[in-house]
Each structure stands twice: as C-alpha cells, then as structure tokens.
Amino acid sequence: MFGRAKSEQENERLREERRKLKDEIVDLGSEVKQLKQDRKVEEEDIKHLLKMKEEAVEIEKQKYQLKCDSEKNIAIAAAKDEFRDKLEALLKGQIRDTKEMYSEILARLPDVNVRLKGEM
Numbered sequence: 001m002f003g004r005a006k007s008e009q010e011n012e013r014l015r016e017e018r019r020k021l022k023d024e025i026v027d028l029g030s031e032v033k034q035l036k037q038d039r040k041v042e043e044e045d046i047k048h049l050l051k052m053k054e055e056a057v058e059i060e061k062q063k064y065q066l067k068c069d070s071e072k073n074i075a076i077a078a079a080k081d082e083f084r085d086k087l088e089a090l091l092k093g094q095i096r097d098t099k100e101m102y103s104e105i106l107a108r109l110p111d112v113n114v115r116l117k118g119e120m
Helices: 002-108
Strands: none
Touching: none
C-alpha cells in the first residue's frame, strides 16, 4: 500500500508537471506570436522611416534644383539686360551718326529751286 501511495503521488506529480509544461508551451507559443508581430511592426516602422527619409532627400534635391534654376535665370536675365543696354547704346550711336551724316550731306548740297517748263 505504501508503494501504491507513492506511485499515486508520483503520478500526480507527473500530471502536475505535464500540465505546467503544457501551460508553458502555450505561453511560449503566445510569446513567439507576439515576438513575430513585434518584429513585423518594427520592420514596417523601419520601412516607413526609410521612405520618409528618401522623401526628405528628394525634397532637398528639388529645393536645390529650384535654387540652381533660379540663380541661372537671374544670371540669364542680367546677361539679357546687359546685351539689350549695349545694343540700345549702339543703335542710338548709329542713329546719331546717321543723322549727322545726312545733315552734313544736306549742308553740302546747294539749294535749288527749279521751275519746270510748262508750268506757270
């Protein structure tokens, strides 16, 4: 009888240990699922942060390009203004020279008043 009681205690202890192991398996399974979910969330966060960083870099690139384009347009406008001013000065000089030349030519020509035959 003593051996049987001991055997029953042993069986009860083993059952209790088996139940604890099953509970531990369930807990570990839940923990694994939670870890997988956490890892997936972290990966999505990393992808999101990477995408945000890429977008920020692209925005900075566009800002730099706009700045360069603006500086280029300002330089082009300044060159056009300079060219226009030089061309206007050149044309004004040519007009002045042409007027002087015609004035000199007209000054050298005699005044001629002609009467045509047949008109009276």
